Amino acid sequence: MRARAGRKAGAAGVLALALMASGCAVGTGGASGEHVDYSHDRALHGELSIMGFSGVDEIATTRMDDAKKGLKGVTVKAAEGDFDLQQFLSAVAAGKPPSLIYVSRNQIGSLAARGAILPLDQCIDGEQIPKGDFIPSALAQVSLDGHVYGIPEFDSVQIVMANRTLLDKSGTKLSDVNGSDWDAMSKAATALSAHSGSGLSVIGVDSKLPEFLPLWAKANGADLISADGRKAQLDGPKVVEALTWAASIYKDQGGFGAVKAFRDSADFFGAGNQFATGTLGAMPMEQWYVNVLNDVSPDAPMAFDTVHARGGGPIAFASGSAWAIPAKSANPEAACRFARIMTSTQAWMDAAQARADARAKDGKPFTGVLTGNRAADEKIKPMTAGAAAPWSSAIAAMYTADQHTFSLPANPADAEFTAAMNDAVNAVLNGQKSPKDALAAAQKQAQQALDKGWAALERKK
Amino acid sequence: MTAAGAAVVASRRPGRRRMHRRESAAAFLFLSPWLIGFCVFTAWPLLYSAILSFTDYDVIQDPSFIGGENYAQLVSDPKVLTSLGNTLAYTALMVPLHVIAALGLALLLSRAGRAAGVFRTAFFLPKMTPPVAVGVLFLLLFNGQKGVVNGVLSWFGIPGPAWTTDPAWVKPGLVLMSLWSVAASVVILLAALQAVPREVLDAAAVDGAGFWRRTFGVVVPMISPALFFVIVVSTIAGLQTFDEAYAAFFGAGNTTYGNDAALFYVIYLFQQAFQFLHMGYASAMAWLLFVLIMAVTIVQVVLSRRLVHYEGRESW
Numbered sequence: 001m002r003a004r005a006g007r008k009a010g011a012a013g014v015l016a017l018a019l020m021a022s023g024c025a026v027g028t029g030g031a032s033g034e035h036v037d038y039s040h041d042r043a044l045h046g047e048l049s050i051m052g053f054s055g056v057d058e059i060a061t062t063r064m065d066d067a068k069k070g071l072k073g074v075t076v077k078a079a080e081g082d083f084d085l086q087q088f089l090s091a092v093a094a095g096k097p098p099s100l101i102y103v104s105r106n107q108i109g110s111l112a113a114r115g116a117i118l119p120l121d122q123c124i125d126g127e128q129i130p131k132g133d134f135i136p137s138a139l140a141q142v143s144l145d146g147h148v149y150g151i152p153e154f155d156s157v158q159i160v161m162a163n164r165t166l167l168d169k170s171g172t173k174l175s176d177v178n179g180s181d182w183d184a185m186s187k188a189a190t191a192l193s194a195h196s197g198s199g200l201s202v203i204g205v206d207s208k209l210p211e212f213l214p215l216w217a218k219a220n221g222a223d224l225i226s227a228d229g230r231k232a233q234l235d236g237p238k239v240v241e242a243l244t245w246a247a248s249i250y251k252d253q254g255g256f257g258a259v260k261a262f263r264d265s266a267d268f269f270g271a272g273n274q275f276a277t278g279t280l281g282a283m284p285m286e287q288w289y290v291n292v293l294n295d296v297s298p299d300a301p302m303a304f305d306t307v308h309a310r311g312g313g314p315i316a317f318a319s320g321s322a323w324a325i326p327a328k329s330a331n332p333e334a335a336c337r338f339a340r341i342m343t344s345t346q347a348w349m350d351a352a353q354a355r356a357d358a359r360a361k362d363g364k365p366f367t368g369v370l371t372g373n374r375a376a377d378e379k380i381k382p383m384t385a386g387a388a389a390p391w392s393s394a395i396a397a398m399y400t401a402d403q404h405t406f407s408l409p410a411n412p413a414d415a416e417f418t419a420a421m422n423d424a425v426n427a428v429l430n431g432q433k434s435p436k437d438a439l440a441a442a443q444k445q446a447q448q449a450l451d452k453g454w455a456a457l458e459r460k461k
Numbered sequence: 462m463t464a465a466g467a468a469v470v471a472s473r474r475p476g477r478r479r480m481h482r483r484e485s486a487a488a489f490l491f492l493s494p495w496l497i498g499f500c501v502f503t504a505w506p507l508l509y510s511a512i513l514s515f516t517d518y519d520v521i522q523d524p525s526f527i528g529g530e531n532y533a534q535l536v537s538d539p540k541v542l543t544s545l546g547n548t549l550a551y552t553a554l555m556v557p558l559h560v561i562a563a564l565g566l567a568l569l570l571s572r573a574g575r576a577a578g579v580f581r582t583a584f585f586l587p588k589m590t591p592p593v594a595v596g597v598l599f600l601l602l603f604n605g606q607k608g609v610v611n612g613v614l615s616w617f618g619i620p621g622p623a624w625t626t627d628p629a630w631v632k633p634g635l636v637l638m639s640l641w642s643v644a645a646s647v648v649i650l651l652a653a654l655q656a657v658p659r660e661v662l663d664a665a666a667v668d669g670a671g672f673w674r675r676t677f678g679v680v681v682p683m684i685s686p687a688l689f690f691v692i693v694v695s696t697i698a699g700l701q702t703f704d705e706a707y708a709a710f711f712g713a714g715n716t717t718y719g720n721d722a723a724l725f726y727v728i729y730l731f732q733q734a735f736q737f738l739h740m741g742y743a744s745a746m747a748w749l750l751f752v753l754i755m756a757v758t759i760v761q762v763v764l765s766r767r768l769v770h771y772e773g774r775e776s777w
Contacts, residue, residue, distance in 0.1 A: 086735050089520045114521040114738065199606050257626035261605035264625065415736045426721060430628050449737075460522075 036332045038126025045073040048334040052083030052102035058354040063347040070341045074334045097326035100335035105141040105322045106414050112149040113412030113457045117324040119147035123336035133375040137318045137407040144410040150322030151339040155370040157316035157401040162282035163275050164301040177282035180308035192281030193253045200262045206283035207246040210425030215317040216242040219309045229411030232446035235439045243435040247428050256429040276300040287398040304394040306401045318405035320372050348376035368395050370402050412453025420445040514744035531745035544729040552699030554636045559695045563646035571654045588644040596708025599638040628722035646691045653687035685769040703727040
């Protein structure tokens with residue numbers, strides 16, 4: 001009798017705990033901020049907490065100063081460090097999200113689909129943010145289901161960086177390694193590479209897989225995902241062809257393992273970098289690396305060009321950051337205004353001038369900054385005029401590339417999509433699967449994730 | 462007992478009961494910080510994750526009950542199988558090597574005499590290195606082209622493998638690197654070795670037992686409880702391995718090349734939870750790991766009844 005009563009009490013206890021648990025397991029998302037007054041002339045006050053914006057260099061601090069001036073009456077508090085999804089989720093779960101977040105643009109779709117961030121259409125209208133100034137590919141990356149969820153800033157684009165001495169020695173032209181002719185690039189990879197007794201001693205061409213598969217696929221005329229972000233297109237024949245070719249670049253030089261191990265052993269950010277030591281012929285790389293090279297090895301024998309589509313003109317796979325306002329932000333009005341000022345043409349001009357002054361003080365050229373804001377870029381570009389060759393050619397290539405960008409459109413399952421894509425490329429690089437099989441598996445995995453993500457988004461509506 | 466005696470005992474009982482109650486209350490009072498901590502930080506999250514494992518939950522939206530869907534997905538997800546296989550292979554390689562290395566070092570240290578303290582400190586220092594740093598160090602030391610390990614192997618004419626990029630060598634490399642943190646086990650085994658009575662070893666020597674006979678016939682059985690502890694703890698650590706492999710192959714410095722050969726179960730669990738925000742699925746994965754660890758530990762405990770010698774117990 002007593003045992004039965006004990007069992008009943010135990011069961012009741014577990015049930016009570018389960019109910020408590022389900023009661024506590026409440027998400028904290030959901031739309032809010034529908035009736036926020038974003039008028040650009042409205043006086044604001046309160047506190048603005050920002051997550052993900054470190055603000056350490058003059059490009060950041062100058063714009064931050066501008067934003068603070070434009071937000072008189074608001075106390076701006078920026079937590080140090082890059083955006084940390086776990087930290088953000090913890091804050092969201094605790095019901096105290098930051099007022100504003102600074103994230104990579106490729107995270108916007110997933111956060112938006114989950115209702116973690118607000119659509120910014122009203123913010124853009126109210127604060128009169130000139131949407132047309134933003135680079136279309138940047139805007140596409142922060143737009144989901146017809147709404148803009150982020151204010152983009154910065155644009156990272158690839159340009160071809162090559163070692164002029166190695167090119168000349170092997171009789172290779174810069175155009176042979178810019179991607180316009182894949183056969184020529186394959187031949188150049190072999191011609192530029194060198195082996196010693198211990199293995200690879202010079203990497204001829206690094207096609208930078210797996211991260212640049214979208215670039216080579218687009219260069220071959222294929223998009224990895226449909227423009228509306230709903231359909232994965234990883235298994236298309238042009239994508240298979242692009243992966244087959246980009247992976248073969250490594251095969252011809254002794255395999256990806258050898259190239260990767262050699263690449264990993266390099267002093268990437270130091271004076272002993274691959275270009276300065278003559279251990280890399282050419283690779284596509286984001287433009288920020290030009291600054292690194294110019295800083296640590298100004299005398300490196302560099303040559304620069306834009307990456308070209310196969311048989312076509314310049315092309316670049318763009319990425320960058322964005323400002324987004326979390327659902328249940330304590331101060332969405334201030335967050336919107338802050339984002340507007342930080343990405344304004346004037347703030348970028350001020351920041352660029354501060355950078356140019358700092359570089360001039362150190363006797364170094366100003367290599368420009370890609371802001372994600374076309375109007376700002378056009379005004380900043382003339383400030384780079386003082387740079388000498390070969391760095392001037394890097395700057396020219398960078399600005400040209402920025403005119404020909406594409407991006408992976410926002411979607412609700414970007415992390416899964418990218419993981420599926422990278423897994424496929426890694427399986428090919430490791431020799432575990434053929435490009436066709438690997439991409440077919442990735443297609444299935446990516447489409448499942450996209451379907452699930454979009455279905456969740458539809459349910460929320 | 463006389464009636465008077467019985468009356469005295471009866472009159473004392475309430476007093477004893479009061480005393481007992483007071484002592485229990487005091488005990489619970491002293492235990493309460495731990496009990497509260499256990500309930501809040503262990504029992505509750507455990508129960509909560511069990512509930513979440515039956516839901517679709519991304520932290521941001523409310524969890525929705527989906528029954529056993531997450532558990533069904535565990536069976537059909539090929540990456541679960543891959544990561545489990547990797548984890549089991551790593552553990553199977555790591556535990557024996559870890560125990561042998563720890564025992565060897567402890568035996569050496571036990572003979573180091575006065576210098577034992579210095580060596581003990583020296584051996585323990587690597588344990589102080591953060592696991593993330595060990596992961597990065599792994600990439601440097603085991604680099605197939607310019608790594609120190611292959612450099613040393615080349616002195617003997619052995620062409621070293623591509624430890625960090627060849628899927629066949631990634632796990633053996635990580636196992637070797639795990640020896641970096643063998644110090645904790647060394648300290649435990651050293652303490653056990655120092656507790657072996659000198660006279661037992663002397664008696665064995667008088668009976669003609671050589672070094673190896675004394676080691677495996679006397680010392681190892683006498684330190685078997687400590688060895689068992691090290692084996693159990695190392696196995697659990699192996700099954701939960703995360704830090705070093707994540708830093709080396711999946712962390713910020715290596716985001717573009719996540720090698721499937723290093724995709725351990727907890728890494729995949731972490732990805733599901735914090736990159737893909739599938740908290741419900743990750744909770745189901747956590748429970749599968751819990752059951753697995755529990756099963757392995759039970760097998761070890763059962764086997765230990767035959768192999769581990771506890772002082773005061775008659776059978777081994």
